[in-house]
Amino acid sequence: MDFLNIYAILVAAVSALVVGFIWYNPKVFGNAWMQAAGLTEDQLKGGNMAKIFGLALLFAFLxxxxxxxxxxxxxxxxxxxxxxxxxxxxxxxxxxxxxxNNFRTFKHGVLHGVIAGIFIALPILGTNALFERKSAKYIFINAGYWIVTLGIMGGIICAWK
Known part of the structure; x- marks a missing residue:
């Protein structure tokens, strides 16, 4: 039985970008995140978006x-x-x-993904943000994104046999 399903991994990686488009949309958490991060719309527009999204997709794939x-x-x-x-x-x-095939469901994958988000992503992001002198709002917006994203990614990977 092969547990490394490349299609599930690819779809899970893309899901990270989809969740990011929604999560960081100005109508959701985008404006609050920009304020907490100390960024302006002009600063965000100045980046190389192909490089940023390409690397984000690579990191999500990893x-x-x-x-x-x-x-x-x-x-x-x-x-x-x-x-x-x-x-x-x-x-x-x-x-x-x-x-x-026990516990190979979307729901079970979400559970473990969320647990990974809380116990892995949150402490890493929180520690970095503390030393960067960022606010709790910044920590919870970013950690919240990763908790939700890891939940969805985990659900996709666990359920796709």
């Missing part, structure tokens, strides 16, 4: 590539084989027959 280990429980069983299920004992095949 993140989506790591998520199966967090949101798909069966990855733990696969890791016990050294990553090569063809060389595993019969007990691995028996386990996968019995439990190979």
């Amino acid at each position: 993140l989506a590539s790591a998520l199966p280990a967090i949101v798909v429980h069966q990855m733990g069983a696969l890791s016990l084989t050294g990553g090569d299920s063809s060389k595993a004992l019969q007990s691995y095949s028996d386990f996968m027959t019995d439990y190979g």
Whole structure:
């Protein structure tokens, strides 16, 4: 069973940009984020958007590539084989027959994605923001984006078999 579904990873990576377009829209959190970040619309327009979105997509792809280990429980069983299920004992095949699709739902992936957002993304972003002297509003807008995004990404990756 292959847990690294390239199509799921690609769709999950693109979903990060889609959520970002919505989350950072001026009608949602965009204006509050610009104010908390100390940025103006003119400053934002001055960037190389192809480079920014291209790198954002690459980073989202890297993140989506790591998520199966967090949101798909069966990855733990696969890791016990050294990553090569063809060389595993019969007990691995028996386990996968019995439990190979357990907890492989969008809802379960969202749960683990949100947990990753709270316990991984929030502390990283929060620590950086504290040293950058950014406000709690800035931390919660950015961490909120990643919590929602990781939830959606996790749901896509977990459910897509």
